Amino acid sequence: MASSSATAAALVWFRRDLRLHDNPALWAAVRSGRPLVCAFIDDPDAVAQLAPGRASRWWLHHSLAALSRSIRQRGGQLVLRRGDTTSELVRLCGETGSSEVFWNRGDNPTRDSGDTALAARLADRGVKARGFASGTLFNPATHLNGSGKPYRVFTPFWKACLRAPEPSAALPAPDRLPGAAVTASDNLEDWSLRPQAPDWASGFSQDWEPGEDGALNRLEAFLANELADYPQSRDRPDEDGTSRLSPHLAWGEISPRTIWHTVRDHAERGGSFQGGEKFLSELGWRDFAIYLAHHFGSLRDENFNRQFDHFPWRSNPAGLDAWKRGQTGIPIVDAGMRQLWTTGWMHNRVRMITASFLIKHLGVHWRDGMAWFEDTLVDADLNVNAASWQWVAGSGADAAPYFRIFNPVTQGERFDPQGLYVHRWVPELTGLSGKAVHAPWTRPANELIAAGISLGQTYPAPVTDLKTGREQALDAYQTMKARAAETPEAASLETALGN
Known part of the structure; x- marks a missing residue:
């Protein structure tokens, strides 16, 4: 049913939720009965660490193009603006007469605080902000351990999630998006x-289909072809065993909810239960x-x-x-x-x-590797990337011990x-096979x-003796422990962390 002020437009602010299916903010805006203004804002002056890499x-270019087509097919328009997020949203509300702004909340502390400040700015102008949760399977605020504190280890966290009610059903995509009057928009190009x-991304399109349709197609293909063998093949880079x-x-x-219910439904129809549960637990790591x-x-x-604050990086x-x-x-x-x-x-x-x-x-700080991945990965996720790098470094939550040092030769021989994987990406070594290539x-x-x-000459000699x-890594770890032991603050933190 339309609200009492249904003649005023509703502004839907898209962020990292570039989809029509299971989009709570979009769904609520459609349910309001108002004409919609759908917008995406590229903020070049946003906090640098939150800006997407190259x-x-x-x-993002291809995803926005796909989203724009989907919205247009349903009678709406995706308005693109570049500039300060708050200023552009306030300006759009003024231009379109929008009295409410709908968005899905961020999944980063910096974004969350920015959302609060934005809602206050909009309220000062008589515009109501309506935020929705959509980025996780389970509400991160609700699961605490027996002492009422947040979990620091994945397994008990995930067990608590699985004891909770199942994620609610995913929302369908709206059939129509009643657009407000056409609004000035930037050209995506x-x-x-x-x-x-140079166009260093020229090969990306051979591997990827950005956009919501591409995501749904990829999920369908994964369930049909890879899910059954996922527990065994997910660690094999020489096989196509991951969901991508x-x-x-x-x-x-x-959305994670769409994946959850699609995988569970697939298992109920006779698909792989073991593969599905293993895959959903990996999705749980993202949560x-x-x-x-x-x-x-x-x-x-x-x-x-915080012991790692004393680590002697090289x-x-x-x-x-x-x-x-x-x-x-x-x-x-x-x-x-490569x-x-x-x-x-x-x-x-x-x-x-x-x-x-x-x-x-090599003794290089994990932040340097994290930064390179954020710049070069099409799937760069600030939370997942940081947690993953700290996990490997030994400094993170539920981390592998620092002294667990992967031997890359052994890892190559095993996985x-x-x-075949090395041959594909390091063709200089195709003359060697089996263990020899590693x-x-x-x-x-x-x-x-x-x-x-x-x-x-044809292939580099190793940059370091393994x-x-x-x-050197183990010596550095001992140095860190000695330095931490000499610092009262670090010792207190160590006790607090239960180490």
């Missing part, structure tokens, strides 16, 4: 979200990252375990540069970094391997046993010559 902006010269839904989730082209940010603040700037610009370019001389690492640069994505197992190598074998520096000279490999890098 690869994500490529995705003028935003230059895609790289031009991460960029669609990062931009909100599909956990947002949960941690909600209760403890952003993990991007501070170590969750300055290693040459190593960091070789890592970024996929020229470390460690095949599984180089394969992952996959990232070529496709804007990297297999999750390889993300852990490459991150561990940078942090532990890419035939070397440690070419150990092969006899005649074998390398026969394979057309000259270390240091044994030496491991020893």
